[in-house]
Amino acid sequence: MSVNTTPHLNFRGDARAALEFYQAAFGGDLTVITYGDMGAPEDPAEAANVVWGQVSAPNGFRVMAYDVPASRPWSPGEDPFFVSVRGDDAEEIAAAWKGLADGAVILQPLEPSPWAALYGMLKDRFGVTWVLDVLPA
Template sequence: MSVSTTPHLNFRGEAREALEFYRSVFGGDLVAMTYGDMGSQDPVEKDQVVWGQVAAPNGFRVMAYDAPAAVPFGRGEDPFFVSVRGDDVEELAGLWARLAEGGAVAQPFGPSAWAKAYGMVRDRFGITWVLDVAA
């Protein structure tokens, strides 16, 4: 199995603009899914990015999302997650469990609407990790 890590940047309503900027700098393709795409009818959040990515042929890759209103957010505070993506649910579950030791679970590792498996954990050093197996 291979595992890749990617910076996952956090915004409040600026994720699409940031991704477009990074694409203009580094090139590549931009893909984004909105809260509306996930079924949200909230007029404030439905057009905001729940998951977005710029991936360029030169190897540059960055993900971003707009933190929902229900999540406390201060610009520059908790500005990123580290995304770990792989293709083996069992292996990623083991990595997630080790990261969770002494940490705080934000989302238990398991199936989600957008991935075969997904989990979020803040490790004992205060770093937030998101692990997933893409569908």
């Protein structure tokens, strides 16, 4: 038996766009189920919002997301968490960085650091902070 953790990101109306963006950056399969797919949503205006979504890539990358309904409180917060992506292939991490950097605020450029062959931090266009690194061999 194994246990895995998966970041689950909460949005208000941007979950589909965020998941599509992350799929473009990391590849893999996108699965989206809307409130409308589940039956009658609380608010018909939110029928197309995501009740459950996921990007799952063959290299092990996985992220989940959903749209918090308007009937529930939601705040994106200020740095409540980072999503960390670690790998051993510099090209793969650099490609993901390039995808995520589109429209992002770069907090730390992707470059060698004292603890990693490559390390970088950015806040993507959806306000999610990502840390990407390549561990030393």
